[in-house]
Amino acid sequence: MRLSTATCLAAVHSRDARFDGWFVTAVRSTRIYCRPSCPATPPRADRIDFLPSAAAAVARGYRACKRCLPDATPGSPEWNVRDDLVARAMRLIADGVVEREGVEGLSRRLGYSSRQIERVVSEQLGAGPLAMARSQRAQTARILIETTAMPFADIAFAAGFGSIRSMNDVVRTTFALTPTQLRARRSPLRATDPPAWHRIDLRLPMRLPFWPDNVFGHLVATGVPGVEEWRDGAYRRTLRLTYGAGIVALRPAPDHVGTTVWLRDVRDLQTAVSRCRFLLDLDADPQAVDAALARDPRLAPMIAAAPGRRVPHTTDPVEMALRIVLGQQISTRAARTHAARLTAALGETISDPGGRLTGLFPTAEVVAGAPDDVLAMPTTRKRTLRSLARALADEEIDVSPGADWTRTRTRLLDVPGIGPWSVESIAMRALGDPDAFPATDLAVRRILERIGPPAGNWRPWRAYVTQHLWATLDHETNHLPTMEASA
Template identity: 65%
Template sequence: MYTDTERCVRAVQSKDARFDGWFFTAVLTTGIYCRPSCPAVPPKPANMVFHPSAAACQQAGFRACKRCRPDTSPGSPEWNQRADAVARAMRLIADGTVDREGVPGLAARLGYSTRQIERQLLAELGAGPLALARAQRAQTARLLIETTALPMADIAFAAGFSSVRTFNDTVREVYALSPTELRTRTRSRARPGAGGDPAPGAVSLRLPLRTPFTPDNVFGHLAATAVPGVEEWRDGAYRRTLDLPHGPGIATLTPAPDHIGCRLALTDLRDLTLATSRCRRLLDLDADPVAVDERLAADPALAPLVAKAPGRRVPRTVDAAEFAVRAVLGQQVSTAAARTHAARLATAYGTPVEDPAGGLTHLFPSPAQLAGLDPEQLAMPRSRRTTLTTLVAALADGSIGLGPEEDWDEARARLLALPGFGPWTVEIIAMRALGDPDAFPATDLGVRRAAERLGLPGAPGALTARAADWRPWRAYAVQYLWATDDHPINLLPA
């Protein structure tokens, strides 16, 4: 979008928050860059230059605006609605892959050479993978500076910087303040009596999102299907354990009208970027609800549903392999039975965790941990045991991958080749684990019943043909269809 100068100027002049994260405005006269909705007086159009990423602005020598804090914008919806190499690269960078594995590791995951990935990212985002990862490190550093009492040296390494000097130089370059000045400025603006610093390893932050936002279905779904010991709804918040590279973590997510309150209890703060990325993906916070709802509301059958509760999100997952296992456990059984099966696996094979604030007890077991399960101990039909053990083996040996780097259609084909995998299981995994916004489980009983109530075809083939007009947002149409049913997944828990 950043190449459409006229449209970008209109968005800046109207302070349109819908475009935050789509592009960034660099102001030639001040040397700063802003989000489109910056509350400051808009500059003259002749002084505006538009960039596709914060990293591109920083590479061009611009500093982040201290007023609108553009680095806290929601992520671009582009990277979650596409499956090409650039979109998959951006999802991996958001997960911290460059910090952990370097650019060669990023390229290897995508099946390209380092030069090819750098060239594609530069062409579309105006910055290479190292610059994009650097911008993300700067954002993580700012967050830790502002929300913790950690020494600056600890923050430098937790944010992924190789040295304190690089950390100091980057923060000063991006924010025009030293780390100490940034912390002092933040505390001088804090409310009196707001409380002390969080406990060690704990970070509290606000996850930005685009409005409108209807949290009922995403939080209702997560709460209704929560695996005891792994997930829970407590005191108005969804809580769950996280399996992270440097140790277990716990996320507490609280819905608000214009953001998500997020508290992360981490074993190691180096996992902050990855934990934040997974929480955003879980709640589908980088979606563009205006574009989605405009397409779906064009259908007279869906228009009343969209008008009643606009901005529904697709409930996703923090761990694609975990969700795939749970999808198999949920085949042809009730929600309660699926939760029971999953809880038994978590208790028997998952890593124990401590949760002083609630009732979380285990991480959900990884495919490697489940590889040793005894199928005879599973209270399910033999055919489903075979489906589960085959899936676990394929996930454990890497013959099936469901990570951010995967091509959605190729992943579907590999899943369909497994015994016991039909269209429903594959599309549910595509929708919630792979993150395909156009996934469409046409054989789902709830979807078919809702379609018939709306006067739409109930047969899977006819419904799929009718749903062609909803593309590329059929996964969101599913959320609106499910919402017509009186089921706990559609209700924000009390």
């Protein structure tokens, strides 16, 4: 979305937090950039440059404000809605693809030349993929410096820097503080932490309002025992990451989500944080969504009763796609049982430092070769699950952050046994398409029979409409858990 100068100025003067993440305010006289809601006195309009990203500000020599920490704002909701090349690139950059595979790897995944990717991203974001990745690298280093006792050399390596000197230079340029000065803010490590795990505590910001009930309720009610649990007021789950396993605990709070991450390898921190933000839909713009949907008088009372409702996504799109097919035409309880059996038989076992989680859901390649006695289900669904698993393992079907949503839907429908309900459920939960709409879902159909057919102005937010429709039912997926769930 292109914002006018007048809109940006109005957002800055009113300190409107809704625009945090949409742009940054770069002050030419001080060479500092801020988020729109910065509490500092706004500068004169003729001294401000409005830039599309923190990376663009850093590339122009601006330093992050120490009061509002603009590098720690929620991500732009624009990438959640769009399915064009830049949006797909940004989702992959956030997932750490540039750090792991470079710009060449990013271009291979998107099917365009690296020169074209560089051009289109720079045109819209004011900085290229490497600069965007460097900005994320600096934020990762800052988190590790402030929340762990790791030596700076190890942090430089974990954050993706080639040397401690390059990390020092980037940190000093980005934050106007040295790593030693940032380290002074470090929280002490807990003596009980097992040495095999790196524990990191942080807060995930989001745009308000935030209605946590259906997100956490759905994740817990459908959670796979051993992979997910609710413990001490937090949703916990295992993570399959690039360099090793991880575990995350997410606890809802009024203005953030308290987060504890346990990692085998701290190089996975950026990816883990990005996937947790996607899981809880924290980069959404709830006021824009609610305002658009509230124009329908049938939805207005639902939205007024639960403003800021989010769509529960996933930390592992492949896992979610397999679980949706695994749960076709059976109850939630039965789907959990099947997934737990599959994990116990074929998943990777882990030790949990803070709960009773036991393993990672098996990979698509492993599921494709699963023996019959593990897949205790009808023959047709067994065939469908194996066909999908093989297509995912062979990358014939792409459910990654950089997937083309239209193409993925088409490929899914080509799999025998996968119909519209599964396709739209995968689009909503695994791909994060905000307009995914499981119109054939039994509960959705019954509610629509009562309130009337979908309206054209529900688009592109029909995934959020689905959450509001489901919330009219008295089901455990709509309620924040109040007691500890079994492992």
